[in-house]
Amino acid sequence: xxxxxxxxxxxxxxxxxxxxxxxxxxxxxxxxxxxxxxxxxxxxxxxxxxxxxxxxxxxxxxxxxxxxxxxxxxxxxxxxxxxxxxxxxxxxxxxxxxxxxxxxxxxxxxxxxxxxxxxxxxxxxxxxxxxxxxxxxxxxxxxxxxxxxxxxxxxxxxxxxxxxxxxxxxxxxxxxxxxxxxxx
Numbered sequence: 422x423x424x425x426x427x428x429x430x431x432x433x434x435x436x437x438x439x440x441x442x443x444x445x446x447x448x449x450x451x452x453x454x455x456x457x458x459x460x461x462x463x464x465x466x467x468x469x470x471x472x473x474x475x476x477x478x479x480x481x482x483x484x485x486x487x488x489x490x491x492x493x494x495x496x497x498x499x500x501x502x503x504x505x506x507x508x509x510x511x512x513x514x515x516x517x518x519x520x521x522x523x524x525x526x527x528x529x530x531x532x533x534x535x536x537x538x539x540x541x542x543x544x545x546x547x548x549x550x551x552x553x554x555x556x557x558x559x560x561x562x563x564x565x566x567x568x569x570x571x572x573x574x575x576x577x578x579x580x581x582x583x584x585x586x587x588x589x590x591x592x593x594x595x596x597x598x599x600x601x602x603x604x605x
Contacts, residue, residue: 458482458542458585458587458605460544461484461544461583461585464486464544464545464581464582464583465484465485465486465583466486467486467511468483468484468485468486468511469483469484470482470483470484471484474592476592477591477592477593477596477599478589478590478591478592478603479589479590479592480587480588480589480590480605481587481588481589481590482585482586482587482588483585483586483588484583484584484585485511485512485527485583485584485585485586486511486512486513486581486582486583487511487512487513487514487543487545487547487551487572487581487582487583487584488511488512488513488514488547488579488580488581488582489513489514489515489517489523489547489550489572489574489579489580489581490515490516490517490578490579490580491517491518491519491574491575491576491577491578491579491580492516492517492518492577493518493519493577494518494519512525512570512572512584514572517572517574519574519575519576519577520573520574520575521573521574522571522572522573523571523572523573524569524570524571525569525570525571525572526567526568526569526570527567527568527570527586528565528566528567528568529560529565529566529567529568529586529588530563530564530565530566531560531561531562531563531564531565532563533562533590534562534594535562535590535591535594535597536559536560536561536562536591536597536600537559537560537588537589537590537591537600538557538558538559538560538588538589538600538603538605539555539557539558539559539560539566539586539587539588539589539605540556540557540586540587540589540604540605541553541555541556541557541568541570541584541585541586541587542584542585542587542605543582543583543584543585544582544583544584544585545580545581545582545583546578546580546581546582547572547580547581547582548582550572550573550574550575550580551570551571551572551582551584552570552571552573553568553569553570553571553584554568554569554570555568557605559600559601568586570584587605589603589605
C-alpha cells in the first residue's frame with residue numbers, strides 16, 4: 422500500500438467519523454428541543470400535579486380544571502344573575518354574560534437554585550376563550566410572578582377544559598442556557 426492510498430483511506434475514515442458525529446449532534450439537539458405535550462384525554466376535576474424526568478430536564482405540570490357558564494342577559498331582570506366563583510382551587514369563572522371578561526390569577530414562585538421555563542397551555546372547549554398574561558417565559562431563581570388568566574365567552578354555552586402550568590427545570594446547571602430554545 423503506497424502513501425496516496427493510505428491518505429485516501431484515512432480521509433475516508435475521518436469523513437465517516439465527522440458525518441457520524443454531525444448526525445448524532447443533530448439528533449441530540451432535536452431530542453432536547455422537540456419536547457411535546459399532547460392534549461389530555463380526560464380533563465382533571467380538581468388541581469393535580471405530575472412530575473416527569475428525562476435525561477436533561479424535569480417537567481412539573483400543575484393541572485387546573487377550568488369552566489365557565491355563559492348565559493344570556495335579560496334586560497328586563499332587575500337583578501344581575503351572574504356568579505363569579507371566588508374559589509382558588511380551580512379556574513371556575515362562574516356564570517357570566519357573553520362578552521363579560523372575568524379574571525383569575527395564578528401565583529408562581531421559582532424556588533429552584535436555577536432558572537426554569539414556564540409555559541401555560543389551555544385545552545378543551547374553554548381554550549379559545551382563555552388568555553393568559555404570559556404563555557411562555559423564563560423565571561429566574563427566587564423570582565415571583567402573578568399570572569392573569571382571563572376568560573371572555575363570546576357565545577352562550579357551558580365551557581370546560583383545563584389550564585396547565587408547565588415548569589421545565591434543567592437537571593444540570595450547565596444546560597440552563599438551553600431553556601431559551603427548548604419547548605415545554
